[in-house]
Amino acid sequence: MDFRFTDKEEAFRREVQDFLKRELPESHERAVLHGGETDEGWEFTRKFTRKLGEKGWIAIWWPREYGGLEGSDIEYLIFNEETAYGRAPRMDGGGTGIVGPTILAHGTEEQKKRFLPSIARGEVMWIQCFSEPDFGSDSAGIKTTAVEDGDYYIVNGQKTWISFGLRGDLCYMTTRTDPEAPKHRGLSFFLVDMKTPGITVRPITNMVGADGFCEVYFDNVRVPKENLLGEKNQGWMVMMTTLSFERGTLASLAGSMRRTLDDLVAFSRGARYNGKPLARDPLVRQKLADLAIGVQVARLLTYRTVWMQGQGLVPTCQASMSKLFSDEMNFEITRVGTEIMGLYGQLAWKSIKAPFNGEMAGNYLNNLGCLFAGGTPEIQRTIMATIGLGLPRR
Numbered sequence: 001m002d003f004r005f006t007d008k009e010e011a012f013r014r015e016v017q018d019f020l021k022r023e024l025p026e027s028h029e030r031a032v033l034h035g036g037e038t039d040e041g042w043e044f045t046r047k048f049t050r051k052l053g054e055k056g057w058i059a060i061w062w063p064r065e066y067g068g069l070e071g072s073d074i075e076y077l078i079f080n081e082e083t084a085y086g087r088a089p090r091m092d093g094g095g096t097g098i099v100g101p102t103i104l105a106h107g108t109e110e111q112k113k114r115f116l117p118s119i120a121r122g123e124v125m126w127i128q129c130f131s132e133p134d135f136g137s138d139s140a141g142i143k144t145t146a147v148e149d150g151d152y153y154i155v156n157g158q159k160t161w162i163s164f165g166l167r168g169d170l171c172y173m174t175t176r177t178d179p180e181a182p183k184h185r186g187l188s189f190f191l192v193d194m195k196t197p198g199i200t201v202r203p204i205t206n207m208v209g210a211d212g213f214c215e216v217y218f219d220n221v222r223v224p225k226e227n228l229l230g231e232k233n234q235g236w237m238v239m240m241t242t243l244s245f246e247r248g249t250l251a252s253l254a255g256s257m258r259r260t261l262d263d264l265v266a267f268s269r270g271a272r273y274n275g276k277p278l279a280r281d282p283l284v285r286q287k288l289a290d291l292a293i294g295v296q297v298a299r300l301l302t303y304r305t306v307w308m309q310g311q312g313l314v315p316t317c318q319a320s321m322s323k324l325f326s327d328e329m330n331f332e333i334t335r336v337g338t339e340i341m342g343l344y345g346q347l348a349w350k351s352i353k354a355p356f357n358g359e360m361a362g363n364y365l366n367n368l369g370c371l372f373a374g375g376t377p378e379i380q381r382t383i384m385a386t387i388g389l390g391l392p393r394r
Helices: 007-023 039-055 073-085 093-106 109-120 235-246 251-270 282-310 316-346 355-370 377-388
Strands: 126-129 145-149 152-163 170-176 187-193 199-204 213-224
Touching (some): 007 073, 093 109, 093 126, 093 235, 152 170, 152 199, 251 282, 282 316, 316 355
Antiparallel strands (some): 145 152, 170 187
8 A cells, every 4th residue: 555645746735835834924813713713813714715715725626617626635635634734724614625515516507606616715604504402413303494485495493503603604504394204304405695684693602712603593584495405305415415525524633633743742842840851751752652643543544535535435434433533532632732731731722821822721622522513423433333334223
């Protein structure tokens, strides 16, 4: 097996790295935790995302007619990994990584031309409206309804735990269009402008303090029929497509984990305990070595998933394996990191003496919840057991 990237891919990696060093000021305050940053910080995020869009990198693997460069899945992986390692602020993840590919797979030509170019240019923020108060992992338990009314569907219901809810320009969502059908067969998938009358967004402040999670209420919201993605009552298949792409966008997580590990190594070399560098402590060295192994495993699992997608394969269990391991490894890095850093690891974001802007403490708290986002560990293990190992369901 040859794990090396091609010369072209390595050249692209260097190009992205050089761009980030040139365009990203060292003092920038990135969008750290689910969009709860200041309006000023968010404006910087929007402008920087547009710069990435001007380079054509945001949707590098899309067809040129929709704003892409017809690059490869591997080049998109490299872009995600390097921007995450560089802590570059981006608002396009749900657009180019999830809903964009879903529109490419299920959309009409009119929908592709209407929605995709603005995503590729980095002009819009898409949010995902799946979860509801009465269900989480049971993705087919949706109660939000959409009823036909002439050229529109009238949508009523509530979505919750919506990331970037206060910042979203558009959302993609699932609704129940046939209450009499089995729950997997009565769903439909819609693309909705968040400025549509009848939509109310309310923030949920979590233990990190960010207002990034939100509740979204739909009160007689009129959604044009042309915004139905895929066929009516076939929304389950479309939603599964989005989840497959969501679990295949883990290169960003791999990049951020490598950066956190490098930060920990640098801290251990500089900090002193009992008059000696912390890096000389055998226990610290062993913990860092274990983290290095885990980060590399997570990185290679992600590479396999993206490679399979590039080959036209559907990495269902492989994507779940990559997501589960990466999520748990990401939490482990911040857990061990707070231990190694001692009281410094408890300093919050923007604290004056906090190493690397207090990201260790903030990410430790945030990553605990991320273990369950996008599918709980139990769901991922069930997918691996049934689809990957062929074991029977209970």
